[in-house]
Amino acid sequence: MNLIAAGDIDPAQSVNWLLPPLSELIYGGIASIIIFALIYKFGGPAAKKGMADRTAKIQAELDGAAEALESARTEAEEIRRAAGDIASERARLLAEADEQASALLSEGRERLAAEIADLEARAEAESAGLAGRMGDELRVEVSRISSSVVDQLVAETLDDATQQALIEDFIQKVGAGS
């Protein structure tokens, strides 16, 4: 109020304080229409293209992200599968190792049992053979000693008189046989 009051313009004579003069509205409106038309005509395609490019870029980025996501998922799946494979391979290897160890142990036990049985059989055979040989040797030795003892006993019982009697008997037999 102070400003109005301070100026030279009479608010009652002046134009609307809000709306411009009509002509200004018309010229301004036409100019605006022309400007907008020019903008639409010349800036629209570029804007559309820019928007399309941006959309395509965003779409490409979205596709790339989706692809990366899919790839990451695939890789994660592969890793999980690989981890599963490793676990199953580990389990398989452990089972196989257990089986081989068990087979080796069983085979070793069987072989040891067979070797022990073979050794026992051989030892028994050798023992029997040795006993037989010792028995034979003992019998031969007993026979030899007995023979020697008999010879010695007989020789000791043959005194001089008996020796002479044997010689005389021999001479008589030879003489009688002639």
Add this chain to the structure above:
Amino acid sequence: MSDARIEGYARALFEIARAEGNLDEVEDELFRFARSYESSDALRAALTDDLVPADRRQGIVESLLDGQATSTTMQLVSMVIGSGRGRDLPEIIDSLVARASASKDLAVAEVRSAVALSDDQASRLKAALTNSSGHEVNLKVVIDPTVIGGVIATVGDSVIDGSVRTRLDQLKSRL
């Protein structure tokens, strides 16, 4: 050694003994030495060992027979041993004895007894063997303890066995 070589040595010893004029004595001494030689493994080993020098072997013979036999016997044995024919000594001497007996038309009668025979027993046994074989015999008595008792007489290929040894062997084989 071949028979021809044994016969050659026997003939040589026989001729030397006959030339020396003591054939009977030498023959008897050689026969007894041969039997001792056969019965002693140690003596045979010493006198047949080629690693022992000949003069050493002859020295052993001379030390054994010195004073026990005539010098002719000692030299004949020493010669055979020195020529390396120790292994054939008994065969050479047996051949010499056979040759000496044959020269007197006698058959060798080897008699083995555990004890010595008296002269009377030897004489009667000689007569009995002569009658038995139909040939005059040259009696050679060998004292052999392995006979144990009795006598074994061998004349040529004939053996008359009256020994306790053989009877014991027969008894053992029957048992």
